[in-house]
Amino acid sequence: MFEDADPDLLPEGLSDRMPPLAAEAMRVTRAMTDALAGHGYDPVQPPMVEFERSLASRMAGTQRKRMARFVDPASLRTLAMRCDMTVQVGRIAATTLKDAPRPLRLSYAGQVLLLKGEGLEPERERLQVGAEVIGSDTVAAASESVAVAIAALRAAGAGEISVDFTLPDLVDTLAASAMPLAPDAIPAVRRELDAKDAGGLSAVGGDAYLPLLYATGPFETAIEKFAAIDAGGALKSRIDALRQIAASVGDSARVTLDPTERHGFEYQSWFGFTIYAKGVRGALGRGGTYRITSEAGHDEVATGFSLYPDPLIALGAGSGKSDRLFLPLGHDRDAAARLRTIGWQTLAALGEGDDPRALGCTHVLNGAEPSALA
Numbered sequence: 001m002f003e004d005a006d007p008d009l010l011p012e013g014l015s016d017r018m019p020p021l022a023a024e025a026m027r028v029t030r031a032m033t034d035a036l037a038g039h040g041y042d043p044v045q046p047p048m049v050e051f052e053r054s055l056a057s058r059m060a061g062t063q064r065k066r067m068a069r070f071v072d073p074a075s076l077r078t079l080a081m082r083c084d085m086t087v088q089v090g091r092i093a094a095t096t097l098k099d100a101p102r103p104l105r106l107s108y109a110g111q112v113l114l115l116k117g118e119g120l121e122p123e124r125e126r127l128q129v130g131a132e133v134i135g136s137d138t139v140a141a142a143s144e145s146v147a148v149a150i151a152a153l154r155a156a157g158a159g160e161i162s163v164d165f166t167l168p169d170l171v172d173t174l175a176a177s178a179m180p181l182a183p184d185a186i187p188a189v190r191r192e193l194d195a196k197d198a199g200g201l202s203a204v205g206g207d208a209y210l211p212l213l214y215a216t217g218p219f220e221t222a223i224e225k226f227a228a229i230d231a232g233g234a235l236k237s238r239i240d241a242l243r244q245i246a247a248s249v250g251d252s253a254r255v256t257l258d259p260t261e262r263h264g265f266e267y268q269s270w271f272g273f274t275i276y277a278k279g280v281r282g283a284l285g286r287g288g289t290y291r292i293t294s295e296a297g298h299d300e301v302a303t304g305f306s307l308y309p310d311p312l313i314a315l316g317a318g319s320g321k322s323d324r325l326f327l328p329l330g331h332d333r334d335a336a337a338r339l340r341t342i343g344w345q346t347l348a349a350l351g352e353g354d355d356p357r358a359l360g361c362t363h364v365l366n367g368a369e370p371s372a373l374a
Contacts, residue, residue, distance in 0.1 A: 013117045013124030025127065025313045028156045032129045032309065033109050035155040039148050041107035041131045046088035048111070052080035055087055057295055068115050081113040085128050086306055090292040093134040094300065102135030121282070123310065130285075132304030137289035139241045141303040142271050143248035145287050149275055149305045150253050153284060156309055157316050160278035162254040165219070165245070166261040167238055168268040168288065171209070178231040179208040193260035212260050219246050222257035238270065245271070267291075273305075280311045326356035326364040326373075335368040344370070 010016070017025055033043065051072075056064045067080040082088060085108050093104060109129040117124055131148055133141045150161055167173075171190045175181035181189060188204040198213055215226035223246075227239050246255045253275075264286050265272045272288030287305025292298065327336050327348040336346050347359055356364055356373060363370040 011124075013114075013122050015123075021313065024316050025310075028309050028313050028316070029109050029127065029129065031155040031157070032152040032307065033107065035152040036107040036129075036131050036148065039105075039131075039144075039151065041105045041148070043107050043109070044089060044092055045108070045110070046082070046085065046092065048113075049079050049081055050088065050091075052078040054091060055080050055082060057293075066115055068113055083112050083114050084306070085110060085112060086130060086132065086304065089130075089132050089134075089304075090302070091294075093132075093302070094292055094294050094296075094298040097134075098298070103141065104134040105131065106134065107131040126308050127310055127313070128306050128308055130287075130304060130306040132302055134292070134302045135300060137269065137271075137301035137303050139244050142241070142289060143245045145303050145305050146245060146249060146273055147252070149273075149285060149287055149307060150249070152307060153275065153277060153309075153312070154252075156312055158277035158280070158284065158312055160254070161252070162256060162276045163249060164256045164258055164261070164274045164276070165242055166257075166265065166272045166274070166288075167242075167259045167270065168262060168265040168272045169270050170212070170238075170259055173234060173238070174209070174231060176234075178234040181205070190260075190262055194262040196260075216258045217256060219255040219257050226257065226259055241271065269301075271303075275305075275307070277312065280315060282311065284309060284312060323362045323370075324360055325370050326354075326359065326361035328365065331365050332368050336365060339365075339370065 037043070052064065052067065052069055055067065066083045069078050069080045071077070072079045089106050089108060093106065097104060107130065109127070111125055112128045114124045114126070129152065131145070133145065146163060150163070153161055171186055171193065175186050175189075185205055189201065189206040189209055192201040192204055192206060193209060193212060196213055198210060201207070201209060201213070211229045215222050215229065223239065223242060226235070229235065242257070249255050261272070261274070264274065264283070265288065267290050268288035269291060270289055272286065274283045275285050275287075277284055285305055285307035289301065289303045292300045292302055322343070322345050324345045324347055325339060327346050329349050329352065331348070340346055347361055361373065363372050
């Protein structure tokens, strides 16, 4: 039987979050959830573990291979650690809150666990913060989701935000009429468009789709190229919708368009978006429209987003460090309480030998007022 050389080692892809990173994580989470609450989203807190069948069957594209699974000793059924909280919100909407008035706005924040890391992101445990509008996948719902995602990131301290729009069902829409494809050719065309491979697209019979590769970039120019593609009117409603959503964003973020992007949009339907911020590597989140389904026959449209702010947390750790006030033995407790109410962090002495500098204090309470440590 294998024995660890060091029993205190953590599993690959998992780590402790230490000060000041833990404090920054709490600040970011609080700022984002407060922003969501301010827009009328009610929080839910689903459990970390559910039956695998429930997690894997609620939305198209949910992948069992991403879940850490084990057998429940009570029911002898397979359990899974959540890898995406959106699926759990879908379950809540379809069961406990199935009779709640629509549109139903729900928010969430918590850790998710992947079976293994992905590429340049080896972390297996991630913070996920998001919001869902259950019962609507209209342009208005999509516009609200983009706006609220931007607001949540701004509240957390993100700057110069950009949003990239996509149309996850674009190939299916075109293949049905304007640019016919055999059913078995659709996955290959999707793949080559996503890879931006013109040669590969031609090789799988997707020559008619080549113009889509060039309808990318800043929204105003890309949407004109997209609109110029002769699709027999099949794209008009999509183009009009994208223009309305972009107009609602206004100057709050830079908007780009990549209509054939599919990575990360396994279960989205007609609209999707990826959100970025200056100075942060990779995407901070994704969102769009989708359907909530179940084996019991539930079928409902929804719109929402999931944000993964760990890179933002790492960037801001320590930047908002507060002054810390040392409270000597016998200090004025009323004065200390008053100072805490106006934002001071206090640290009370527990013994004569406590050194305020060694404990990270910047000030010491002198009577009723703070004095800076020399």
